[in-house]
Amino acid sequence: MSEIGITCTGAAVVNAIFNATGRRVRDLPITLHKLL
Numbered sequence: 001m002s003e004i005g006i007t008c009t010g011a012a013v014v015n016a017i018f019n020a021t022g023r024r025v026r027d028l029p030i031t032l033h034k035l036l
Contacts, residue, residue: 010028017035018024025034 014025014028014030017030021035023035027034
């Protein structure tokens with residue numbers, strides 16, 4: 001059951017970054033360079 005939660009975490013973080021910054025990051029890991 002813990003693997004199900006782990007797979008959704010990346011999408012939740014990326015969506016939170018998009019909501020906060022308006023920038024869509026489509027590949028991980030998310031770095032400051034990708035956001036700027």
